Amino acid sequence: MGILEVKGVNKRFGGLQALGNVNLSVRENTVHAIIGPNGAGKSTLLNCLVGKLIPDTGSVMFDGNSVLGRQPHEINQMGISRVFQTPEIFGDLTVMENMMIPIFAKRDGAFRMHAVGNMMSEKDIVEAAEKMLVDMNMADKRNMHTASMSRGDKRRLEIGMCLAQEPRLLLLDEPTAGMARADTNNTIDLLKQIKAERDITIAIIEHDMHVVFSLADRITVLAQGTPLVEDDPQNIKGNPKVREAYLGESA
Numbered sequence: 001m002g003i004l005e006v007k008g009v010n011k012r013f014g015g016l017q018a019l020g021n022v023n024l025s026v027r028e029n030t031v032h033a034i035i036g037p038n039g040a041g042k043s044t045l046l047n048c049l050v051g052k053l054i055p056d057t058g059s060v061m062f063d064g065n066s067v068l069g070r071q072p073h074e075i076n077q078m079g080i081s082r083v084f085q086t087p088e089i090f091g092d093l094t095v096m097e098n099m100m101i102p103i104f105a106k107r108d109g110a111f112r113m114h115a116v117g118n119m120m121s122e123k124d125i126v127e128a129a130e131k132m133l134v135d136m137n138m139a140d141k142r143n144m145h146t147a148s149m150s151r152g153d154k155r156r157l158e159i160g161m162c163l164a165q166e167p168r169l170l171l172l173d174e175p176t177a178g179m180a181r182a183d184t185n186n187t188i189d190l191l192k193q194i195k196a197e198r199d200i201t202i203a204i205i206e207h208d209m210h211v212v213f214s215l216a217d218r219i220t221v222l223a224q225g226t227p228l229v230e231d232d233p234q235n236i237k238g239n240p241k242v243r244e245a246y247l248g249e250s251a
């Protein structure tokens with residue numbers, strides 16, 4: 001059984017069936033990619049995993065517990081953390097201050113912005129944030145304001161902020177969208193490092209096949225809201241059904 005088990009999930013938006021009988025099993029400590037053409041239902045599925053959408057029918061179980069009906073912050077506390085398409089970091093704060101926020105939130109259950117002024121007096125939190133910046137290879141950028149950073153560095157920081165919550169499942173929604181090739185390759189290397197060094201399961205939605213085939217242990221192809229194939233990467237590449245679903249997109 002997988003750490004994440006999706007069974008018979010359906011989701012309609014009015015007359016449109018965005019997800020039709022989706023089954024997905026993500027095994028612990030693997031990288032599982034969910035790919036598919038535009039409009040295939042990938043984001044809808046991800047939103048059902050983190051409590052942003054509730055499926056019409058079906059079940060979503062994380063480590064044996066249902067996530068359905070829970071608020072996004074409760075799902076986060078269960079051990080699921082999500083990296084968004086657009087990095088969710090505070091541009092007015094430094095790299096270090098950003099990194100401290102999820103560590104405060106994990107300890108106190110919430111974070112209040114007025115606490116920013118007192119942050120540096122919290123020794124344990126400073127130490128934990130510094131360690132995570134070292135792990136993310138960002139220690140030299142600790143005093144930079146994030147607004148001036150490259151997209152790749154913003155993504156690196158955001159992934160570190162998610163890891164600081166010590167999730168068991170990290171969900172990545174097109175983590176390299178809009179990136180130049182060098183930033184994409186840095187992000188691939190970072191994710192490989194995270195995979196090698198941590199007990200963590202990663203589910204990734206991604207359009208860039210170079211990223212998918214560099215990282216994935218297992219791939220599910222969604223087409224028109226339904227899983228078309230689930231297989232190991234080497235079997236996905238040449239699969240005629242997958243090529244047909246992409247109709248000219250590079251699969």
Ligand SMILES: Nc1ncnc2c1ncn2[C@@H]1O[C@H](COP(=O)(O)OP(=O)(O)OP(=O)(O)O)[C@@H](O)[C@H]1O
Nearest residue numbers: 013016017018036037038039040041042043044045
């Ligand atoms: N809130 C919504 N209301 C109505 N229709 C929606 C909503 N969200 C998604 N859809 C529709 O559901 C279908 C699946 O969309 P979804 O965004 O999940 O696809 P996707 O595979 O993530 O696509 P992309 O790769 O372009 O991001 C699409 O036809 C989309 O227009």
